[in-house]
Amino acid sequence: MKPVFVVDPVLQYHLIRYPGKEEISPAISQHSIYQKGFRTIYANPVPIANAACLGKDVVLDALNTLFLAIQDLIKYDKNIDLAFGFCNVRIINRNLSVVFLEELSKSIGAPQFEDNMVRQKSPVSTLWKTSYGDSWANSTLGSLVKKPNH
Numbered sequence: 001m002k003p004v005f006v007v008d009p010v011l012q013y014h015l016i017r018y019p020g021k022e023e024i025s026p027a028i029s030q031h032s033i034y035q036k037g038f039r040t041i042y043a044n045p046v047p048i049a050n051a052a053c054l055g056k057d058v059v060l061d062a063l064n065t066l067f068l069a070i071q072d073l074i075k076y077d078k079n080i081d082l083a084f085g086f087c088n089v090r091i092i093n094r095n096l097s098v099v100f101l102e103e104l105s106k107s108i109g110a111p112q113f114e115d116n117m118v119r120q121k122s123p124v125s126t127l128w129k130t131s132y133g134d135s136w137a138n139s140t141l142g143s144l145v146k147k148p149n150h
Contacts, residue, residue, distance in 0.1 A: 002105060002109065003086075003087070003100045003104055003105060005087065005089065005096075010071060011070075011096075014074040014075050014094065015074065015091070015094050015095070015096050016093075016095060017095040017096065019096065019097070019098060045060040045063060048063075073091075074091055074094060077093070077094065079092045079093070085101075086100065086101050086104050087099060087100045087101060087104070
């Protein structure tokens with residue numbers, strides 16, 4: 001597995017070259033290498049508004065304005081260098097390049113990473129057959145706090 005930067009279709013319109021055109025394919029299963037949106041954290045305006053003590057509408061408008069400004073800068077052939085903590089996104093002459101942090105690539109490529117990403121290893125049909133009381137009894141908290149028998 002490797003980290004991939006998924007380019008928004010609105011930005012694709014303004015860019016000449018960008019990586020990942022052939023890298024992203026529709027996921028057949030949860031174990032697909034190129035998965036779009038699985039366990040992804042987006043710029044959600046609600047927690048940002050809570051942290052900044054602002055209204056959700058204010059934060060939503062600020063995010064939209066920021067993304068529109070990036071589109072305008074690309075449209076008018078300006079160079080952009082966005083340095084995030086985990087990657088650098090550079091748009092130079094309408095060519096997008098992304099450089100990920102080396103530690104991120106190594107941790108994603110580790111064999112135990114996919115096991116950490118899978119939310120549940122058992123099939124969904126077992127959830128239908130398991131009652132809440134059985135799952136509570138098998139959980140860690142259930143073994144510490146015993147419910148009285150009814």
